[in-house]
Amino acid sequence: MRAVGLRARYRLSCRHLGEALSLSGAIAREQTVEAPPGVGGDRLQARMLGRIERLEAERGRGWLARIAYPLEATTTELTQLLNVAYGNVSLMDGVRLVGLELAPAVLRSLPGPRLGIKGIRSLVKAPARPLVSAAIKPVGLSSGGLARQAAAFARAGVDVVKDDHGLAVRGSAPFAERTRVIAEAVAGANARTGGHTAYFPNVTGPLDTLEERLERVGVLGLAGVVLCPSLMGLEALRRCAAGPRALAIMAHPSHAQTAPGRGEGIAPDVLLGTLYRVAGADIVVYVNAGGRFSWPEETCHAVNRRLREPLEPHRRALPAPAGGVNVADAGHWFGRYGPDTMLLIGGSLLAQRDLEGAARRLVEAAVRQEG
């Protein structure tokens, strides 16, 4: 018996069992020995090749193939896990990664969320109700302008104020200046209201100065950061989460290249729900149904499920639906997704004349769910 490192489920865009069988075999080979039969010896190939465990027709959609890969091929390294689950086959047409089951040895080697849902709740002193987050933007605004938005959100009692993911290291609100000014503004508002708003700056940017930015976040006494794993590499997220600093990480899906219903790529729940979580995200932002993106609600539930399901030894992560959610619909979404949800609202808040009032209504919608 060889130890399994991961099981992947692929959706294959093909019609007949024969094609599905031949494509599954090609995947099992491509992702492991990547050489014709015999190369390296038959015994070695039997040890290393992916094994087709199930082939199942999906009405009108093609075939689902489940392939088990040996731990000896996957190792427990995150880059190699990705390489085996969806490496070269990501260059093929008609092969989509729709499921991923990681072996206990692999799960134990990955950091997972450091704080998880409980830790985030304790950070913002909200033990049971749904949470709310607001984005400060747009790119182009000065640090002072962003700080005024952040202060208004903090006065309203928003749980997490986050940098827009488009606020880079440079630009009109450069990282060092912006984080100082905004951290002060939020701390000032908290001091006046007795509130616990956290400010998460966006640390996405050059790897060689990432440590400096994380250091600065610590010096400013901030509890968390925003990071775009698909822009920086999932490995950069893992490294932050596994690092020495106990920061909450809100992962933003920019450049994730995932959407429901495509014939290729990684399904949203696998990428954002499982991979972002095991790599260390405490909060995962995704684009909500009914917003600017056309994701169906079913996909959002699937992401939520993956973030919250038991996955020993990892903590549960908090889903943060975003992307054009209206303040007025907050109650509706809390009802749909349950209390372990952080609703992230950006543009729809900022478009209101009375920013603080609008944010307060959002917070009230969350508080109402408690009762």
Next chain:
Amino acid sequence: MRAVGLRARYRLSCRHLGEALSLSGAIAREQTVEAPPGVGGDRLQARMLGRIERLEAERGRGWLARIAYPLEATTTELTQLLNVAYGNVSLMDGVRLVGLELAPAVLRSLPGPRLGIKGIRSLVKAPARPLVSAAIKPVGLSSGGLARQAAAFARAGVDVVKDDHGLAVRGSAPFAERTRVIAEAVAGANARTGGHTAYFPNVTGPLDTLEERLERVGVLGLAGVVLCPSLMGLEALRRCAAGPRALAIMAHPSHAQTAPGRGEGIAPDVLLGTLYRVAGADIVVYVNAGGRFSWPEETCHAVNRRLREPLEPHRRALPAPAGGVNVADAGHWFGRYGPDTMLLIGGSLLAQRDLEGAARRLVEAAVRQEG
């Protein structure tokens, strides 16, 4: 006049001009201010929004939209360039990035290839002919087994012997052991034949120990490495290329999630041809026409063009078609792609009984192109 940071061309899967116009407008907003009109002020929005410069119908394929983004939004940071060119819209259906033109200020801020085609040629002492590379594999083989393959390739005069991208840091041929044993084997063969075969180990793996691996490559006197930018993040490639070590970088496309003909994602020539190059790849591996992948030859020519086209101040990079190329067809492909090509052959060589003889025939096919 605002300074432009980049121009992106998107293929939009929609039928009518009205839809194309509205989708382009949504992209120009999503990728910059990401907020409704008015937020941040009209003047700021006029400064920051992407500007639609062209809309053009493509027979049977939808619309092509060209959008110019201001330098103030893109900055010159690689992660932010990606974020603006293909960030949130990567989560939308029907939006594909098919063209990317970076402004001179942006190009100057990126490392590009350190050696380029000329540097690689001088490394392997082959000033004019096409080049050949061979992969050692499969995963599961011991370091000694891999070293025997490498030695045979070196005796045959292969220009670059590369680790399979599936050889991780751990596994049955762990990085430290494998690089030592293989470097010795290749150096020994070179000493006997007077040849100049280079060995490029795969350094893909955890970021926190990447420096150690690069250091080790230097200590062993090796001239280059294999790195998978889409597994580690394009930023990891940039960092290696911009770092202190003068190593050649062969970029492998595992997990690149690109293929011709899809409605979403990044077109192969943009990702592998432009982005991998400006981020610092000297050699770019892609899956050749007529191999295990179904890429048409036209796509391969498009990648070649991007790697070799003038792109001041950057050196030209070397295309390395791979993925099921037969030794017997080497001459054909050199004829199609010209001398500034490195043919990468793995499985089809390793499947031969006489490895060294087969590799020699490959080298001879390259040498014949000279005359």
